[in-house]
Amino acid sequence: MFDVGFWELCLVGLVSLLVIGPEKLPKVARIAGFWLGKTQQMVSSVKEELKEELKEEELRQLIKEQQEKIDSMSGDIDFDEQANHFLDPQPEKKTDNGK
Numbered sequence: 001m002f003d004v005g006f007w008e009l010c011l012v013g014l015v016s017l018l019v020i021g022p023e024k025l026p027k028v029a030r031i032a033g034f035w036l037g038k039t040q041q042m043v044s045s046v047k048e049e050l051k052e053e054l055k056e057e058e059l060r061q062l063i064k065e066q067q068e069k070i071d072s073m074s075g076d077i078d079f080d081e082q083a084n085h086f087l088d089p090q091p092e093k094k095t096d097n098g099k
Contacts, residue, residue: 020028 016028017025
């Protein structure tokens, strides 16, 4: 993430030991670690939410494209005529054979 090597961490530790002092250093390090962990959790949470939103948007777009395809295909079919033909079939013509 920050590309910090071992020697950079040693230098930061030495300077913090000199500035803060050996008595308060463990407490400060614990607090800094706590907040660093909270920050990482928050960043991870935001990343997950963004991934979910992007995935939802992709699905909405896909549904929209599929619906447009369905609409264009169904525009060629006359559903009213098909339904009327199914519901009201032509009555069979009776033939009189003299009976």
